[in-house]
Amino acid sequence: xxxxxxxxxxxxxxxxxxxxxxxxxxxxxxxxxxxxxxxxxxxxxxxxxxxxxxxxxxxxxxxxxxxxxxxxxxxxxxxxxxxxxxxxxxxxxxxxxxxxxxxxxxxxxxxxxxxxxxxxxxxxxxxxxxxxxxxxxxxxxxxxxxxxxxxxxxxxxxxxxxxxxxxxxxxxxxxxxxxxxxxxxxxxxxxxxxxxxxxxxxxxxxxxxxxxxxxxxxxxxxxxxxxxxxxxxxxxxxxxxxxxxxxxxxxxxxxxxxxxxxxxxxxxxxxxxxxxxxxxxxxxxxxxxxxxxxxxxxxxxxxxxxxxxxxxxxxxxxxxxxxxxxxxxxxxxxxxxxxxxxxxxxxxxxxxxxxxxxxxxxxxxxxxxxxxxxxxxxxxxxxxxxxxxxxxxxxxxxxxxxxxxxxxxxxxxxxxxxxxxxxxxxxxxxxxxxxxxxxxxxxxxxxxxxxxxxxxxxxxxxxxxxxxxxxxxxxxxxxxxxxxxxxxxxxxxxxxxxxxxxxxxxxxxxxxxxxxxxxxxxxxxxxxxxxxxxxxxxxxxxxxxxxxxxxxxxxxxxxxxxxxxxxxxxxxxxxxxxxxxxxxxxxxxxxxxxxxxxxxxxxxxxxxxxxxxxxxxxxxxxxxxxxxxxxxxxxxxxxxxxxxxxxxxxxxxxxxxxxxxxxxxxxxxxxxxxxxxxxxxxxxxxxxxxxxxxxxxxxxxxxx
Numbered sequence: 001x002x003x004x005x006x007x008x009x010x011x012x013x014x015x016x017x018x019x020x021x022x023x024x025x026x027x028x029x030x031x032x033x034x035x036x037x038x039x040x041x042x043x044x045x046x047x048x049x050x051x052x053x054x055x056x057x058x059x060x061x062x063x064x065x066x067x068x069x070x071x072x073x074x075x076x077x078x079x080x081x082x083x084x085x086x087x088x089x090x091x092x093x094x095x096x097x098x099x100x101x102x103x104x105x106x107x108x109x110x111x112x113x114x115x116x117x118x119x120x121x122x123x124x125x126x127x128x129x130x131x132x133x134x135x136x137x138x139x140x141x142x143x144x145x146x147x148x149x150x151x152x153x154x155x156x157x158x159x160x161x162x163x164x165x166x167x168x169x170x171x172x173x174x175x176x177x178x179x180x181x182x183x184x185x186x187x188x189x190x191x192x193x194x195x196x197x198x199x200x201x202x203x204x205x206x207x208x209x210x211x212x213x214x215x216x217x218x219x220x221x222x223x224x225x226x227x228x229x230x231x232x233x234x235x236x237x238x239x240x241x242x243x244x245x246x247x248x249x250x251x252x253x254x255x256x257x258x259x260x261x262x263x264x265x266x267x268x269x270x271x272x273x274x275x276x277x278x279x280x281x282x283x284x285x286x287x288x289x290x291x292x293x294x295x296x297x298x299x300x301x302x303x304x305x306x307x308x309x310x311x312x313x314x315x316x317x318x319x320x321x322x323x324x325x326x327x328x329x330x331x332x333x334x335x336x337x338x339x340x341x342x343x344x345x346x347x348x349x350x351x352x353x354x355x356x357x358x359x360x361x362x363x364x365x366x367x368x369x370x371x372x373x374x375x376x377x378x379x380x381x382x383x384x385x386x387x388x389x390x391x392x393x394x395x396x397x398x399x400x401x402x403x404x405x406x407x408x409x410x411x412x413x414x415x416x417x418x419x420x421x422x423x424x425x426x427x428x429x430x431x432x433x434x435x436x437x438x439x440x441x442x443x444x445x446x447x448x449x450x451x452x453x454x455x456x457x458x459x460x461x462x463x464x465x466x467x468x469x470x471x472x473x474x475x476x477x478x479x480x481x482x483x484x485x486x487x488x489x490x491x492x493x494x495x496x497x498x499x500x501x502x503x504x505x506x507x508x509x510x511x512x513x514x515x516x517x518x519x520x521x522x523x524x525x526x527x528x529x530x531x532x533x534x535x536x537x538x539x540x541x542x543x544x545x546x547x548x549x550x551x552x553x554x555x556x557x558x559x560x561x562x563x564x565x566x567x568x569x570x571x572x573x574x575x576x577x578x579x580x581x582x583x584x585x586x587x588x589x590x591x592x593x594x595x596x597x598x599x600x601x602x603x604x605x606x607x608x609x610x611x612x613x614x615x616x617x618x619x620x621x622x623x624x625x626x627x628x629x630x631x632x633x634x635x636x637x638x639x640x641x642x643x644x645x646x647x648x649x650x651x652x653x654x655x656x657x658x659x660x661x662x663x664x665x666x667x668x669x670x671x672x673x674x675x676x677x678x679x680x681x682x683x684x685x686x687x688x689x690x691x692x693x694x695x696x697x698x699x700x701x702x703x704x
Contacts, residue, residue: 159195166702
């Protein structure tokens, strides 16, 4: 039987199994090709002008283009956190979290250079790589326009600006019980361009497995996501655009067998821990309206208004949580933020001046109803449950402005000098001036040196546990280890970065980067209690430093990359959120430097892609020396190494048209590795990495 016939039958069978096959109408091409070409040229000029608003002088940048995203094992269905793991200095953690250069979270996301405020969701991926034409990760000493979340800036450039008319549907199925449907549509007409995508994912591995087994108990997830972009070119020098995104996800909290119930009346029969039914719902919605003007006058600018809403609702197993932990909390948190962002640039001779303003208004609300047992005079539970209601509301305002000058004093030299001023009025009231300096020198032979310094100001997350809330649980089984609860503070740091990028040969590129960060009031978060929600706290001092290298090779139809990093992240003296820790633990941390719980010393990633005719083969890997564990994070978990492979090919199927199908295997060698073992400062539960899983996807494109 011919190969294409076999593949067509396989693809058709997979499509019938995965879904019933929604129909997609073919899009009609615009008839005025000359007008379309003129609009395309204008749009590309506006894209290039917008990119000039955001220099990267002195920072480290890692780019993933459209073809790079397709070559990932799951292609454009790869979750964003898994995409970023391919960049240097990015470490994976449980619950889908990432750590960039030894920092906890502190990641800024942008779409078309507009900030998308971070959400409070933990498991769900609010941003889908499917709508990206390019994803850039900036780290190091960032220029002055980047503030607040600065461990890394993830800048996503969307599809939709290429004026391509057409649509596509993708069906994917795999293990464990993975079913996914994604649809895309794009087009253009009379100066308008648009792009939209929507998807649904369902599987039995929503959250990492708390056991090393292949199957997971009580871990189903149901996830919906969508994104839409529309832009209109106004005359020949301006553009207005609208972006809307949403995600709605439901997760079961996986359970572990064999747990012992700690809160039971004498001679009572304890529940089976495998029957626990804890769940979590997460929702995210954002909308951005932007106006860009590049009329060719002295100032080019973009003004954006945005709004983001997110919520997390944890639903306990009332009887089970009471028996195992002594507290069963129905916890509902929401966060709403609106803001504006204005960025402008003005070229003048050998200088380019850039300046801008930002403003954010945020409201965080927490509503909880927690059932606990009171304690008697001897500290023993009285098994008559009581319910404690608690409601908190916090409003925070962020504002800032920056001014910088990109100067070319010599032919191959670029100097970017700037400063920004930021203010925060929320949990605390604080301000800071933050100078920035970046230098790039282009040497002969394709070698580029860069160095930078940045002063950073990172306001705390607005989700908090108030002193009043801590006091409510005194004398109950829900009381925290201690009572200290100083208000969480903004993190302040000095960041130094120096690196080199050189072309060893016409096809081989080597990059080397070193960094050091000295921190005051270092911000961190931890899971405290059975609810899978995080609470912030501060260390008085922190120091983070490391080195990373990247190697890239590209020749004809083959490309490869290898990234390696070494990092050390330490801190001392917990000065806020102390109620989460035992008194003895606080005293020990105050007297010494300890590794941060997310300090992974060695992280590796790499990949290889080869095209053979119409078939593309790819393999990538992620490796690490293990996150911290044990008392005061003194130990680390064993190292791990996982390989992923994929193959994709376009085929013509009679009656179905041209299909692109791909076969992917995640964790090819089925390596069993632990991300967390439930020990360490601020660590709540064990999680294991995903076992081997296979996926088959089929895509059908329609239109131009």
